[in-house]
Amino acid sequence: MADIDTLADRLKKIIPNLENNLSSQLGEITITVSAADIISVCQSLRDSEELQFDTLIDICGVDYSTYGQDEWSTQTASSTGFSRAVGQEDGPESPSDAFPSRFAVVYHLLSVSKNHRLRIRVFALDDDWPRVPSVISVWTSANWYEREAFDLLGIMFDGHTDLRRLMTDYGFIGHPFRKDFPLSGKVEMRYDPDTKRVIYQPVTITPRVLVPRVIRDDHRYSADDVPSDQKDSESNA
Amino acid sequence: MPELRNMTLNFGPQHPAAHGVLRLVLEMEGETILRADPHVGLLHRGTEKLAESKPYNQSIGYMDRLDYVSMMSNEHGYVLAIEKLLGVEVPERGQYIRVMFDEITRILNHLLWLGAHALDVGAMTMFLYCFREREDLMDCYEAVSGARLHATYYRPGGVARDLPDEMPQYEKSQFRSDKDLERLNANRNGSLLDFIEDFTRRFPGYVDEYETLLTDNRIWKQRTVGIGVVTPERALQMGFTGPMLRGSGIAWDLRKKQPYEVYHKLDFDIPVGVEGDSYDRYLVRIEEMRQSNSIVKQCIDWLRENKGPINIVNHKFSPPKREDMKHDMETLIHHFKLFTEGYCLPEGEAYAAIEHPKGEFGVYLISDGANKPYRLKIRAPGFAHLAGFDEMIRGHMLSDVVAIIGTQDIVFGEIDR
Numbered sequence: 001m002a003d004i005d006t007l008a009d010r011l012k013k014i015i016p017n018l019e020n021n022l023s024s025q026l027g028e029i030t031i032t033v034s035a036a037d038i039i040s041v042c043q044s045l046r047d048s049e050e051l052q053f054d055t056l057i058d059i060c061g062v063d064y065s066t067y068g069q070d071e072w073s074t075q076t077a078s079s080t081g082f083s084r085a086v087g088q089e090d091g092p093e094s095p096s097d098a099f100p101s102r103f104a105v106v107y108h109l110l111s112v113s114k115n116h117r118l119r120i121r122v123f124a125l126d127d128d129w130p131r132v133p134s135v136i137s138v139w140t141s142a143n144w145y146e147r148e149a150f151d152l153l154g155i156m157f158d159g160h161t162d163l164r165r166l167m168t169d170y171g172f173i174g175h176p177f178r179k180d181f182p183l184s185g186k187v188e189m190r191y192d193p194d195t196k197r198v199i200y201q202p203v204t205i206t207p208r209v210l211v212p213r214v215i216r217d218d219h220r221y222s223a224d225d226v227p228s229d230q231k232d233s234e235s236n237a
Numbered sequence: 238m239p240e241l242r243n244m245t246l247n248f249g250p251q252h253p254a255a256h257g258v259l260r261l262v263l264e265m266e267g268e269t270i271l272r273a274d275p276h277v278g279l280l281h282r283g284t285e286k287l288a289e290s291k292p293y294n295q296s297i298g299y300m301d302r303l304d305y306v307s308m309m310s311n312e313h314g315y316v317l318a319i320e321k322l323l324g325v326e327v328p329e330r331g332q333y334i335r336v337m338f339d340e341i342t343r344i345l346n347h348l349l350w351l352g353a354h355a356l357d358v359g360a361m362t363m364f365l366y367c368f369r370e371r372e373d374l375m376d377c378y379e380a381v382s383g384a385r386l387h388a389t390y391y392r393p394g395g396v397a398r399d400l401p402d403e404m405p406q407y408e409k410s411q412f413r414s415d416k417d418l419e420r421l422n423a424n425r426n427g428s429l430l431d432f433i434e435d436f437t438r439r440f441p442g443y444v445d446e447y448e449t450l451l452t453d454n455r456i457w458k459q460r461t462v463g464i465g466v467v468t469p470e471r472a473l474q475m476g477f478t479g480p481m482l483r484g485s486g487i488a489w490d491l492r493k494k495q496p497y498e499v500y501h502k503l504d505f506d507i508p509v510g511v512e513g514d515s516y517d518r519y520l521v522r523i524e525e526m527r528q529s530n531s532i533v534k535q536c537i538d539w540l541r542e543n544k545g546p547i548n549i550v551n552h553k554f555s556p557p558k559r560e561d562m563k564h565d566m567e568t569l570i571h572h573f574k575l576f577t578e579g580y581c582l583p584e585g586e587a588y589a590a591i592e593h594p595k596g597e598f599g600v601y602l603i604s605d606g607a608n609k610p611y612r613l614k615i616r617a618p619g620f621a622h623l624a625g626f627d628e629m630i631r632g633h634m635l636s637d638v639v640a641i642i643g644t645q646d647i648v649f650g651e652i653d654r
Contacts, residue, residue, distance in 0.1 A: 025585055025586070025587075026321055026322070026324075026585065026587050028587065028588060030586070054473045054474075055473050055476055055478075056476055057476065057478075057590075057597065057599060057616060058599060058601065058614065058616040060601055060612070060614035062603065062612050063612075067605050067611060068605045068606070070607055106601070106614075108588055108599070108601065108616070110597075112473060112482075112487060112489050115494050115495070117588070119586075119588065139474060139476070140471075140474045140475050140476075140625075140628075141474065141475050141476030141621050141624060141625075143624060144620065144621070144623075144624035145624075165278075166277060166278055167277070167278040167281045167653065167654075168278060168281065169278070176283060176286060177283075177285065177286055183286060183287070183290050209290075210290075210291075211291065211292050211295075211577065211578065211579065211608070211609075213607050213608065213609055214578055214581065214607060214608050215581065215605065215606045215607045215608075216581045216606070216608075217606055
């Protein structure tokens with residue numbers, strides 16, 4: 001693997017205004033690019049002699065709307081003590097404002113010739129009609145990845161010639177990987193003996209939470225924590 | 238002259254050569270294929286969405302069901318991503334066990350590929366031969382995890398348990414004579430390692446048998462040589478990885494280029510093809526089986542010499558011993574918390590990739606600090622390969638469809654997720 005710092009320097013040389021949009025974590029570099037620039041950035045990343053990102057490994061759509069929300073408060077006790085699993089009916093809290101928009105597209109690039117990797121994040125600006133230019137002209141493999149992101153998250157890729165659904169059923173309504181889409185879905189299918197055919201009907205399963213979502217930031221899980229067989233005296237909430 | 242029209246042919250989804258539930262809409266001119274449109278998603282279970290609703294450890298079992306012929310490799314990609322975010326170091330014995338089972342899995346996968354590919358093309362015997370060897374390897378899975386297919390054996394920080402000292406034996410039954418019983422149990426008298434070592438001694442001979450049947454076989458060559466040629470440039474453009482890329486002559490293998498676990502300590506070679514056709518990919522996979530066999534052998538030698546922990550001892554992530562729970566309150570709490578709430582990952586994102594038998598299997602994990610993933614994206618190698626199917630099949634004959642599906646080593650569990 002090429003050195004992360006040299007890769008970062010080379011990226012800064014090729015892509016303008018990258019200083020604040022480049023972060024490296026766990027030996028991986030992430031750059032954030034605006035949707036308008038994505039095609040030109042990808043083209044220069046692929047064609048640059050020093051970088052040669054010849055393979056698009058993956059495209060992942062992300063819905064950031066419930067980022068950082070948990071179902072079990074661990075910091076403050078109410079009058080009845082610490083809360084237990086919060087019901088789903090409370091609905092999502094106000095969307096997280098840590099991100100410029102709800103939807104993002106994450107590209108993973110790999111250079112087979114130079115042996116390094118890069119992650120690009122693009123925020124799709126309009127939350128109701130998220131749109132990102134298609135990179136299909138840069139890498140052929142973008143075709144199905146973009147179809148998948150469109151199908152599952154409803155992100156539109158401008159310039160994609162064949163943006164059909166890929167994963168879901170023929171005639172499916174909705175985008176299942178959005179955070180406001182229930183895990184059990186919205187319709188279920190069964191054979192109806194009266195009409196003698198297969199029909200769709202609203203789901204009859206009650207949504208339930210088996211394990212509530214908990215966010216703990218008291219650093220008890222940091223890797224350099226003392227192993228528990230050394231009998232540390234921390235309290236468990 | 239009557240008016241001639243192109244024909245649209247529907248192939249699958251229930252077709253024995255479609256390797257699962259592939260529906261192909263083929264536009265044909267006579268017997269030549271002008272365009273192919275694969276319809277996938279008939280096996281879509283929403284693995285990534287399901288994982289978002291469960292603590293990290295409860296999703297390991299889902300990974301087995303992605304590519305259901307190379308189960309432990311999928312788990313490996315998933316636990317590597319968790320470990321990367323947690324920043325934990327796996328004990329060396331755990332790493333060797335993982336590498337050994339990764340390579341057993343590679344042989345397992347390639348055997349199914351070879352059997353099914355040859356069966357599609359018309360060589361029935363191969364299927365029977367390959368499944369004979371798969372039986373032994375699945376016994377190894379069973380001995381170590383209790384399950385023959387969906388093992389759920391890897392854990393963040395190591396593996397679930399150490400290798401057993403005894404290999405399970407066939408039992409006496411009214412349907413088996415004593416002589417048969419003795420023959421079946423002949424290599425099962427020692428430990429699991431003895432059993433695997435016996436297998437690695439026998440296996441090169443088996444590969445020779447396969448090669449005798451296929452490598453110089455005229456029919457096999459007529460069906461594979463020059464079929465589905467992919468140039469190296471196109472292979473990269475289409476996101477091909479693994480044997481599909483190496484068959485086109487690019488020596489790219491994550492085990493060498495971006496080594497994980499203990500691959501940098503092991504001695505093995507990367508076979509590459511020349512022409513980029515189905516026959517070259519066949520040769521590459523055959524040689525990979527021989528190389529995997531040698532890696533397994535090296536792991537056995539190391540594992541015999543070195544004992545030690547197989548999982549991290551931090552009970553925030555790995556379950557404590559049951560006997561300790563009986564007299565230590567803290568351990569009991571740890572056990573309870575681990576199996577109810579799970580553990581939280583630090584906020585951040587990580588991408589971990591392994592050299593899966595089919596190509597690069599990657600897991601992209603976004604954590605917001607909770608005990609469940611915020612977003613999990615599985616990069617399945619077969620997905621990119623099937624996306625390139627249209628380009629590979631154009632201009633070929635209808636009968637080449639099954640040959641190209643075979644050479645791509647398609648499994649729908651991972652493509653549809």
